[in-house]
Amino acid sequence: MIKSLRISYIFFIPIPFLIFLLNCSQFKQNNPIASNGVIDLSTWNPNIESVNLEGDWEFCWDQWIPPNAEESKWKENCNGFHPVPAYWKFYNIPGKKLSPFGKATYRLKVILPTSFHNSYGIRWTEILSAFQIFINNKSVAQVGILGTDFNTMTPKLKPDRTGQKLVHKTTK
Numbered sequence: 001m002i003k004s005l006r007i008s009y010i011f012f013i014p015i016p017f018l019i020f021l022l023n024c025s026q027f028k029q030n031n032p033i034a035s036n037g038v039i040d041l042s043t044w045n046p047n048i049e050s051v052n053l054e055g056d057w058e059f060c061w062d063q064w065i066p067p068n069a070e071e072s073k074w075k076e077n078c079n080g081f082h083p084v085p086a087y088w089k090f091y092n093i094p095g096k097k098l099s100p101f102g103k104a105t106y107r108l109k110v111i112l113p114t115s116f117h118n119s120y121g122i123r124w125t126e127i128l129s130a131f132q133i134f135i136n137n138k139s140v141a142q143v144g145i146l147g148t149d150f151n152t153m154t155p156k157l158k159p160d161r162t163g164q165k166l167v168h169k170t171t172k
Helices: 002-012 014-028 071-077
Strands: 038-040 055-061 080-083 105-108 109-113 120-124 129-134 138-145 164-168
Touching: 055 071
Parallel strands: 038 109
Antiparallel strands: 055 080, 055 105, 120 164, 129 138
């Protein structure tokens, strides 16, 4: 009798859980996903929902490309588009084995609604790292001190918080 009970639990507990997960995935399907370094939020209503900047971002391994660099510099120094969020050490770049430690530049073009003239925010999960965020070529946030390698950078982490929020106001 005990064996049949265990088998019953194995088959009947996951089915309701699977149904729950499938129902939850319907909500996520409506979120825009970045493709080839661009995410189109032109139909997004920031008063109703937030959006994750997930998808394929432009990625430049072992490079710091200034945000105002010519497009040709991006094309010659970058390694294509790769999924975010993800660990870069798992990116498949021909001829390169990426370390979990190093430097890189990510870039994403965000298309906002034409009627959107308010402030916007970015929230990120804290990790022991150093990074700088630019919006429209302007540095709007920096965590830690960037370095050329693991030994010259100073990572930062504030363990008393669960996330950081950045609010940036812009005008056209």
